[in-house]
Amino acid sequence: MVKAIVGANWGDEGKGKITDLMAEASDIVVRFQGGANAGHTIINDYGRFALHTLPSGVFYAHITNVIGNGVALDMQKITSELRHLAEAGVPTPNLMISDRAQLLLPYHILQDTYEEERLGGHAFGSTKSGIAPFYSDKYAKIGIQVCDLFDPPRLREHVERAVEVKNILFQTLYHKPPINAEALFRELLEIISPYVGDTVTYLHQALQNGKSILLEGQLGAMKDPDLGMVPMTTSSHTLAGFGCVGAPVPPTAIHDVICVTKAYSSCVGAQTEPFVSELLGEAGAELRRRGGDQGEFGATTGRPRRVGWFDTVATRYGCMVQGATEVALTCLDVLSYLDEIPVCTAYEVDGQVTKSFPVPALLSRAKPIFTTLPGWKSDIRGITDYQALPANAKAYVDFISQEIQTPIKMVSTGPKRHEIALHP
Numbered sequence: 078m079v080k081a082i083v084g085a086n087w088g089d090e091g092k093g094k095i096t097d098l099m100a101e102a103s104d105i106v107v108r109f110q111g112g113a114n115a116g117h118t119i120i121n122d123y124g125r126f127a128l129h130t131l132p133s134g135v136f137y138a139h140i141t142n143v144i145g146n147g148v149a150l151d152m153q154k155i156t157s158e159l160r161h162l163a164e165a166g167v168p169t170p171n172l173m174i175s176d177r178a179q180l181l182l183p184y185h186i187l188q189d190t191y192e193e194e195r196l197g198g199h200a201f202g203s204t205k206s207g208i209a210p211f212y213s214d215k216y217a218k219i220g221i222q223v224c225d226l227f228d229p230p231r232l233r234e235h236v237e238r239a240v241e242v243k244n245i246l247f248q249t250l251y252h253k254p255p256i257n258a259e260a261l262f263r264e265l266l267e268i269i270s271p272y273v274g275d276t277v278t279y280l281h282q283a284l285q286n287g288k289s290i291l292l293e294g295q296l297g298a299m300k301d302p303d304l305g306m307v308p309m310t311t312s313s314h315t316l317a318g319f320g321c322v323g324a325p326v327p328p329t330a331i332h333d334v335i336c337v338t339k340a341y342s343s344c345v346g347a348q349t350e351p352f353v354s355e356l357l358g359e360a361g362a363e364l365r366r367r368g369g370d371q372g373e374f375g376a377t378t379g380r381p382r383r384v385g386w387f388d389t390v391a392t393r394y395g396c397m398v399q400g401a402t403e404v405a406l407t408c409l410d411v412l413s414y415l416d417e418i419p420v421c422t423a424y425e426v427d428g429q430v431t432k433s434f435p436v437p438a439l440l441s442r443a444k445p446i447f448t449t450l451p452g453w454k455s456d457i458r459g460i461t462d463y464q465a466l467p468a469n470a471k472a473y474v475d476f477i478s479q480e481i482q483t484p485i486k487m488v489s490t491g492p493k494r495h496e497i498a499l500h501p
């Protein structure tokens with residue numbers, strides 16, 4: 078049986094916490110897309126961690142953690158994440174890296190950096206982790222697969238082919254020094270990973286043997302390059318459905334899709350990105366300060382996140398396109414200081430009111446329409462009994478659930494693993 082845990086919004090919804098919690102009852106956790114450009118914050122008995130590429134099951138001895146073929150594999154980042162876990166006393170995790178995954182290489186990071194420099198004021202706000210060049214190369218068929226590392230002649234040929242293209246770009250468009258293909262080839266030969274394996278067969282056999290698999294998404298629906306806020310998206314598909322390709326598991330095997338969403342909105346990236354329910358000024362700064370476990374600042378970059386009220390238009394869409402079977406609502410405790418809480422329930426676009434998420438060309442003209450709900454003004458941090466939540470907190474959850482047309486089955490009341498209340 079497969080469950081997917083994915084983001085309904087702009088990322089940073091708290092997927093890491095939910096995956097860490099649900100991993101307890103699973104056999105395998107799989108990352109199926111993205112790279113080290115975002116972080117999942119996990120707080121458990123070993124401490125506080127920001128995982129970037131490693132699946133969130135690495136804290137459990139009984140779990141096999143799979144890095145699927147859809148991931149942008151930065152071996153240096155994985156090695157340093159593993160070192161960091163060991164230093165914190167976490168036992169060496171069971172890890173399997175797909176032999177079909179492709180390598181994110183130093184020239185991807187350079188290209189990402191050069192391109193953001195070139196764009197100047199029009200930059201995408203990239204984390205400069207090389208993600209966009211990596212996926213461009215994959216689709217341009219000049220990517221380098223992990224399996225190539227075990228076949229030096231093939232590796233050499235692929236490196237030379239890719240470097241030829243990079244050097245034309247680097248020298249003529251960016252006016253930067255060329256890359257030495259031979260030196261890169263030699264470096265790649267040094268990569269010896271004991272973790273590489275045939276994850277495609279492994280996952281399909283695991284399913285036949287009745288194992289339970291969690292797919293762990295990175296970022297959220299708004300960042301999908303097809304269905305998100307084009308072009309302010311990431312470069313890999315963030316949607317649950319892509320787990321069928323990037324993990325991979327058969328489409329018919331995905332039993333549950335758990336969309337994670339925060340009780341308010343947060344968004345990272347360029348300021349030019351449309352963010353309809355954004356809360357600015359001192360009120361926004363206060364929500365940012367109080368948000369998450371240490372304020373709303375990027376787990377990978379430390380960048381301040383933009384914050385806003387809950388957006389039911391965007392979230393309903395994020396749940397719809399992923400086929401959410403349930404929602405996990407995180408950070409409800411963060412809103413406890415408010416007298417009243419606006420919720421964005423529709424957009425006005427060119428004088429028309431809509432509850433449907435508009436295409437990107439219209440999104441920047443959308444204005445939020447709010448419904449204001451009463452706050453609960455009491456500390457709910459760590460409450461695990463849903464019935465013990467204040468009536469207004471439960472009413473807030475029910476209102477959102479109705480608006481997004483998906484049952485909210487988990488309500489997270491704090492960043493720690495077991496700070497969660499199950500909705501009856």
Ligand code: GDP
Nearest residue numbers: 089090091092093117118369370408489491492
């Ligand atoms: P992810 O990428 O979706 O895993 O999300 P991030 O880790 O980037 O951001 C989520 C933030 O919210 C982290 O700082 C978490 O520790 C924190 N968090 C998760 N659930 C809760 C919750 O219920 N309450 C509070 N206060 N913080 C939470």
